[in-house]
Structures are given as structure tokens and as C-alpha cells.
Amino acid sequence: MRGLAALVLVAGLAGGGCKRARHTNPGATIEEQTELASAISVADRRDSSQLLSGFHEVEQGAWRWTMKEFAVSLAPPPESAIKGARLELEFSLPQAVAGKLLGVSITPSVSGVRLKPFKVERVGDQKASFDVSYEQLRGEAVIVQFFLDRAMAPGDGDSRELGLVVSRIGFLPR
Amino acid sequence: MKRLRDAALWAVPLAFYVWMFWYGSRSWFHQDDFAWLGQGMHIATWRDFMEALFVPRAQGTIRPWSERLFFIAFYEWFGLDHRPYHVWVALTQVANLILLQSIMLRLTGSRLAAVAAPVIWLCNVGLATPLSWLSAYNQVLCAFFLLCSFRLLLAERWRWQWVVFLLGFGALEINVVYPALAAGYCLLFARQHLRRALWMFPASGVYTLIHFAVAAKPAEGPYAQHWGQSMVSTYLDYGATMLGGGLVRPGWNLPQESWRWVAAVLAAALVYLAVMAWRQGERLPAFGVLWFSAVIAPVLPLRDHIMDYYLAIPAIGLAMMLGWLLTRWRVAALVVIGVHILFSVPVSRMTTRWRFERGYTARALVEGMERANELHPGKLILLTGVNSDVFWSGFFDRPARLFGLTQVYLAPGSAEAIDRHEDLGDVSQYICSTVTAARALSDGKAVVYRFDGARLHNITRSFYRNLPPGSLKMRPEMVEVGQEAFERDLGEGWYAPDGGWRWMGKRAEVMLAAPSKAGQKLYVKGYCPERWLDQPIELTVWGAGWKLGSVSITRASASFEYTFDLPPELVGLPEMKVTLEVDRTNRPAEDPRELGLTFGQLGLR
Numbered sequence: 001m002r003g004l005a006a007l008v009l010v011a012g013l014a015g016g017g018c019k020r021a022r023h024t025n026p027g028a029t030i031e032e033q034t035e036l037a038s039a040i041s042v043a044d045r046r047d048s049s050q051l052l053s054g055f056h057e058v059e060q061g062a063w064r065w066t067m068k069e070f071a072v073s074l075a076p077p078p079e080s081a082i083k084g085a086r087l088e089l090e091f092s093l094p095q096a097v098a099g100k101l102l103g104v105s106i107t108p109s110v111s112g113v114r115l116k117p118f119k120v121e122r123v124g125d126q127k128a129s130f131d132v133s134y135e136q137l138r139g140e141a142v143i144v145q146f147f148l149d150r151a152m153a154p155g156d157g158d159s160r161e162l163g164l165v166v167s168r169i170g171f172l173p174r
Numbered sequence: 175m176k177r178l179r180d181a182a183l184w185a186v187p188l189a190f191y192v193w194m195f196w197y198g199s200r201s202w203f204h205q206d207d208f209a210w211l212g213q214g215m216h217i218a219t220w221r222d223f224m225e226a227l228f229v230p231r232a233q234g235t236i237r238p239w240s241e242r243l244f245f246i247a248f249y250e251w252f253g254l255d256h257r258p259y260h261v262w263v264a265l266t267q268v269a270n271l272i273l274l275q276s277i278m279l280r281l282t283g284s285r286l287a288a289v290a291a292p293v294i295w296l297c298n299v300g301l302a303t304p305l306s307w308l309s310a311y312n313q314v315l316c317a318f319f320l321l322c323s324f325r326l327l328l329a330e331r332w333r334w335q336w337v338v339f340l341l342g343f344g345a346l347e348i349n350v351v352y353p354a355l356a357a358g359y360c361l362l363f364a365r366q367h368l369r370r371a372l373w374m375f376p377a378s379g380v381y382t383l384i385h386f387a388v389a390a391k392p393a394e395g396p397y398a399q400h401w402g403q404s405m406v407s408t409y410l411d412y413g414a415t416m417l418g419g420g421l422v423r424p425g426w427n428l429p430q431e432s433w434r435w436v437a438a439v440l441a442a443a444l445v446y447l448a449v450m451a452w453r454q455g456e457r458l459p460a461f462g463v464l465w466f467s468a469v470i471a472p473v474l475p476l477r478d479h480i481m482d483y484y485l486a487i488p489a490i491g492l493a494m495m496l497g498w499l500l501t502r503w504r505v506a507a508l509v510v511i512g513v514h515i516l517f518s519v520p521v522s523r524m525t526t527r528w529r530f531e532r533g534y535t536a537r538a539l540v541e542g543m544e545r546a547n548e549l550h551p552g553k554l555i556l557l558t559g560v561n562s563d564v565f566w567s568g569f570f571d572r573p574a575r576l577f578g579l580t581q582v583y584l585a586p587g588s589a590e591a592i593d594r595h596e597d598l599g600d601v602s603q604y605i606c607s608t609v610t611a612a613r614a615l616s617d618g619k620a621v622v623y624r625f626d627g628a629r630l631h632n633i634t635r636s637f638y639r640n641l642p643p644g645s646l647k648m649r650p651e652m653v654e655v656g657q658e659a660f661e662r663d664l665g666e667g668w669y670a671p672d673g674g675w676r677w678m679g680k681r682a683e684v685m686l687a688a689p690s691k692a693g694q695k696l697y698v699k700g701y702c703p704e705r706w707l708d709q710p711i712e713l714t715v716w717g718a719g720w721k722l723g724s725v726s727i728t729r730a731s732a733s734f735e736y737t738f739d740l741p742p743e744l745v746g747l748p749e750m751k752v753t754l755e756v757d758r759t760n761r762p763a764e765d766p767r768e769l770g771l772t773f774g775q776l777g778l779r
Contacts, residue, residue: 024544024545024548025541025544025545026545027629028538028541028542028544028545028546028629028630029542029545029546029549029623029629029630029631029632030629030630030631030632031549031632032631032632032633032634032635037635037639044616045618046618046634046635046638
């Protein structure tokens, strides 16, 4: 009995000196791949990594002003490498800039190939749609650029260069 | 040479223990373990410590050594490293094996019986859970106190016997039976000491009175006590399980209930042999029966809570009996022991393996949550892929709070995968609503993980994209009034949040989802300092313009939870405005605000 008591005591004392810092297990989670979406909301912060250039800050949690040229990266939608796809740009032309920008022409470029331009002929919310050939939709991601033929220059009531008020850009399956 | 042989004999049960419980001794924390591990989180002073040790918990149990001190001290020293806990359990069990061997040697004088008894005990299904699940350590420790007390009785060390007996109350309530064991032994073997044994009954009586004074006495559910004829069938059930293993190992292609037939045959054989022995003046088999019956007696009223681990200590009686039989009728004993082991060992091994696998899964989930919390601090963590077994073994007892994570829930739509156990708790509290998930994800304040049984996979983006359209515009069914995330659901009349709670003025409004089916109720949880309740405060509640009811908040209900019936006319409305109004407010000297009541939660149930 005495031996057992001594064993218990020694184990207890030894335990008291073993306080250790805990480290998390790095293999316990598999984090999300930087998977690209084929359609993005430009105000959504989870999609912000796909905004490449030409966008100003989010406004009213719903949209961003663009510059004269802006670009995003998108994933081609399923089967688009066979069938092609449709590129859609949801945007608005505010009344306040209509005087200067009504009639502006939007020319997208997908994987470096320019598409047929879209002319903005009214103010307010609208959607521009473009057909994209399957040849431009190969690979994991494609770069989509938009070129406006004119924009509001800085200093004209705003220190920024302003193009369109964009809310959403994406591919749709054809 | 003789000393070497003796040492080898002492080591046989220990080696067998390692073989039997190779998996169980390595199982990670699961189920109740997390509740016990979290006990130390609220200890800041000596008073807290003493309360943590001795204030009744769960069903009114007071087990300071086996459930309180064990987990508090080891968590303080070793955190979530399960190995030292198991080493401690193993040391206790090794002591038990040595004590049992020593007792049998003393009672029979036979080395064979002394080695056989602990080995037979280890084979019993009753030990599989206590030696594989840390929360059942109370059984192992209680066995230690009973065996140690009994060994001291045999050595006629009366004072030490008393000390160990009294300390045993800190391990498990079953310790109350020790006077019966001691008296039984004295009646059968040493009548001259019977008076000493009888003196211990008052101690057990006092403990029993205290226990019944503080213990919960549920009228229904698994812990409801049934005093009556059902105790006989419960006794027979335990006896059968102890002998036959309680089930037939899958893959044996035997009828499902065949273990009962085996148990009946074994029981008949043992009764016959015990009677034969009694006629020949041998009392040890009778003492084995007494040990089993006395130790199982306290749990017999729990008709609906029959647990295999309640057999851990009673099975010592069977081990003593079978060990003794080996010294007298060796062939008969070997047959009985062989059949018993044939049915018990596979079940024990299966149980201990199952515990190991359960712990493995719980570990993957808990470590995943810990890592996710480290990678995404402050964010709400939502989980998919958590099935019912994982939920009850690794999520229900909120292990994440051990590393400071409270905002972790199952993702919307997970409820269907979880079996309900109303006696354990409400599953809905663990599931995030669609609207809350959508809002948090939209604000970048949440991450979603899928559990595959071994790891958590971040699926935030795909989960967010697949949320039902319009999720962001929905109203929640439950509003955490004090949480910033729910501010958009609060109407007029609220002050700034205050530590998870929020004060209302005289009148306040909350926007909720309307009930989706008849019978749902409105639940409110709130508080008012007692010093403001010299006169009651009348709280009146309206839902979508319907008066739902009024309640009086008094000193007795300063911390209150109420539910109000909702009229069926509200079912199907797009949303529901809930209005709260008190008949008077308070304006404390240190606070310029006009304060009504403070609320934590408000929603549908």
C-alpha cells in the first residue's frame, strides 16, 4: 500500500510540472481553394479578389463606379468550352452623368479578343449582353476587360474618373 | 526463481489489461468529457474551486474526486492532451487489479484464483466503457475505494478502512454499499468483526439522506426512479448482460437474443455450483453473489437507464466466484469461464474500439473548429456534414468553448440529420437559421465548413451561392437582442447592447419571422435587477397587433423566461412585429436612461 501511495504522489507531482502550451493542428482544416466564380457581384467582398482593375470603392453596399477601363477575372461556366457563353454586365447610368455619358460605347474583351460593342442609349438600370465564342473560354479562368469610349474626367465635380455604375458581371451558359 | 514466478503472475492481469484496452486507453475525449473539461473555466477564487468540487451537478451528483478534481486538475495541467488522463485511469485500474489479486490470494490462498479473478473481471463488458471513456472514470475510482477498503478489512486495519471508505463517497454514490459488503463478508467469514462492519451503516445512511436531499427527482425520463417489480427484471437484465455480454457480436450469425440463452445456462450452472459449494461449507461463491447484488442494487430503480458500465464494479463479484471455482471444480469452472469469455470479450473489444473511433471523430471535429477559429478569428463558424453520432459525441457538449469559440453552429438545414434526444437537450439551439447565416456570410463575418469525418473543408463560397434566394430579406425566428448582428431586426425603444443583453425603455419593438405552423409560441428571456422589484413590473407583449399576454416580473422571477401562445391567424404572415411594454421604468442614479427590462433572446419556439 505504501508503494502504491508513493507512486500516486510521484505521478501527481510530475503532472504538476507538465503544463504545456497547446498548438492547433494545421492539418485539421482544408481551406477553400481560391476558386473563381463565373459571375460576381462587384460589391460582394468575397468576390473582390476577382476585380482586377478599374473599380472604385463599394457604395451603398450594392455597386461600384468604374473607371474608363475596368477588368475582372471569371471562371468559364460549365460546358462553355464547347458551347460558348453569354457575358452579361449589369450596370446603371445615373441621370447626373447622362449629359456626358449617354451614348457611351462599351467594348468587352475576353481573353484578349474584342467583342461587339454595346451602346448605352438610356439612363437607369440596364443589362448589356455579349456572345462569347468557345474559343475564348478555355482554361480555369479568363480575363474580361471592358473599354468605354469616354468617361467623366477627374475634377468635374468628383476627383475620380467615372465610367459606369456596375453591380454585377458574369457569364451565363448558352 | 519463485519470486520471479510470483512477479510474473502479478503481471499477467496487467498484460491482459493492456491487450484488452489497447484502443480504449487511447480514445480521445467525447460526449460528457467536454462538459467536465470546461469546469475549470469559471474558477477564479478558492471559493469557486470549492464550489466546483462540491456543489451538486447533473442529476444531483457530488463526485469531487472522479469527475471534478480529475478533470479540473488534468485540464489545467495537460489541456486537451488525452494521454495523461488515460495514464491516470490506467494507474487506478492497475491498482484495482493488484488489490483484487491480493484479496483473492487472501481469501482462497490460491495463486491460480488470484490471477484468474482480475483477468475474468477485465473480460466483463461492464469495464469496457469505464476504461475507454474518461467520463466513466468514476466507476474505476469507486472500484478502487471499495477494493481498498475491503482489503484493509481483511488486514484488520480498521482506522484506515474507515478513512478509505469515507473518501470513497467522493468517487461515486455506489460507495454507500460498502457496509453491506463488509457486513456480508463478516457474516460469512468473520462474525467476530460484524459489529465493526455494522458501525459503517450510519455513515452510508447519512450520505444517502444528503444525496436524496440534493439529487434531482425527475418524474419521467431516463433518470426517473421506479421502485417496484421492475427492479427484479432490471436485476435479471444486469445479471444476464454480465454473463452473456449483452449482445451477439455482428458476424457470428447467431440469433440476436442468443446471448440471453447463454446467460441463462451460465446462471443456472453458477447457482448450482454455488449451492453445492455452500453445502460443503464454502462461502466465497455466496459472497460473490452478494457483491454483485449489493453493488448493482442502487441502480435498480433506474429502469429506463440501463447502462453496461453500471456492471463495472458488480462484475467483481462474478470474477471472485469464477476465480474460486477454478480452485475446486476446475473442469466445470473452465467450461463456464470459457463460454462467458467467448461471449463477453468480443463485445468488450467492440465497445472499446467503438469508443476509440468515436473519440477519433470527435477529435477531428474539435481540432478542426479550433483551427478554423484560429484562421478566421471572430467569425461565425457554420458546419455541414455533422451526422447524429458526431453531433452527440463531439458537438453537443460545446467543446469549442474550451478555446473561446462560442459562435459555432450547424449550418441551416442540418436538423434533419440529427436524432432527437429530448432528455439531453434541444437540438434547435445548435442550428443557425438561414437568415442569420445569410446575413453573416453577406457581411463576410462567417465561414462554412463541411466535416467529412476526418477534416473540415472550407466551403464558404459554394455554400453562400446556394442559399435560397431572398435569404437576406427574411426575418429570423430567434433574435439575440444583445447581438449587433440582429440590430436590423430591432424597432424603436432599445438602447445600445450591453454584454449580450440589451435594455428596453418603456416600450420596444422587434421584427421576427411569423410562425410557420400553428402551435408555435413566442419565447422571451430577460432580466431585471432585484433591487428594482420592490413592486412587480408588468410586462405586456403583442404580436402583429394581437395581445399575447401579460406577466408580472417579481423578485422571484428577476431572471425570467416566458412563452406566449401565438394566435393561428399569424401563421403565414411575411413577418411579425413584436411589441413589449412595461407598466413602469426605473431611472437609476448612476444611469440617465429610463430602463424597463433587459432582454437576451426573443423568438419562436
